[in-house]
Amino acid sequence: MKNWTNNGHPSEQALEAWAASEAEAHELQTIGSHIQACPACRAQATEWRGLFLALSSLQGLEPSTSFDDRVMERVRVPTEAQPAVSAWAHRVALGAPRIAAGVIGAWTIGLVGAAAWLQNRMDVPPAALLARFLGGVEELLVSAAIRVAAFLHLSGFVGLWTSVTDTVPGVGLAVAVTLMAVMSGLAIWTLHRVIGYQPPRVDVHA
């Protein structure tokens, strides 16, 4: 917004913002000082002030007294014996930022504490320790990705899920979960036998 015209007067929008008190404090003060000294701007500002005064006098309107009852007659209130699953989802969503902050905080404290303890015990340079740690994390992530991909491929996860839930909805969900638990166990056992994967070890003296 351009606050001042080339003639040295506040722009119309600036006068509007001043009357609505919607500008920064120092701008309000500068425009206010000008208005005190300039009759033309004062007349315009008075009109704007009149408008905002009139708008602020407008009142809210109430519907008829039976409004609430007529709405509630048509609302499907979930029964208290079977609260909606979405209510739990809603509560989890409400608390999610706090839970995430807590987990991240605990993780950070644990990590920094462990690193400090390791460095103190084994006299390892911090840079080497960090490099080892990042290397380990990368290796873990890569191995996890390989495991997930292999699991999805070997267990036929998507196809199984779709066919079971499509054919037997409701009960099918429990059947699918059970079958997938068995299949995932088999897949992990197979991976262990075929790939022989072992978790990475950090050699702090390397």
Add this chain to the structure above:
Amino acid sequence: MKRERLPNRKASRPDSSLQLGPGEQVDDQELVARALEGDESAYRELLERFRRPVFSIIYRMIGDREQAEDLAQESFVKAFNNLDSYKPNYRFSSWLFKIANNHAIDYLRRARLATVSIHGSPHATDAERMEETRIVLEAPDESPEQEFLALELGAEIEDAIARLRPDYRVAVILRHIENRPYEEIAEIMEVPIGTVKTYLHRARAALREVLSHLREEL
């Protein structure tokens, strides 16, 4: 003759955090969670908080009391029956007002009404029906002269708002009657904040014209 009585006080904005009892405060999000668990009193509390602004917005948008009540009811029923689709990272009031605004805009589109009149329903077939459906202003506790001026000004400004374009009208109602911040108005109207500011500036300029005309007459 049926007349609507308006109290002579500025309508307060619904609280996002209402004092229910000693030390107990429940915000809108918590009420939504309780409603989803089947607590009927939570629905009624949400109605208590938002009944007036929702009805007020729709009434001023369409200018017909009966239709406004129907549309306000539809808005609440739609919102309450779809509470599980409400995302708690948004303000509940924005979500509800957006539903109400969409209902009002759809109605205006169907009825092909760009502007409305405070003098009665556009569907009124006779003078009596016109009288029943008009917005009636009241300014008690003032001297007769002050009362006349206040009523004249109030009627003029209501009439001028009713003649604004629907998008300008809803911006003015939300900003100046419901005291909503620019960010929330932008969310409700689904336009950028800059567009809201433009709508408001143009709407205010038009309303200022009306007031200056009234001042000249008086």
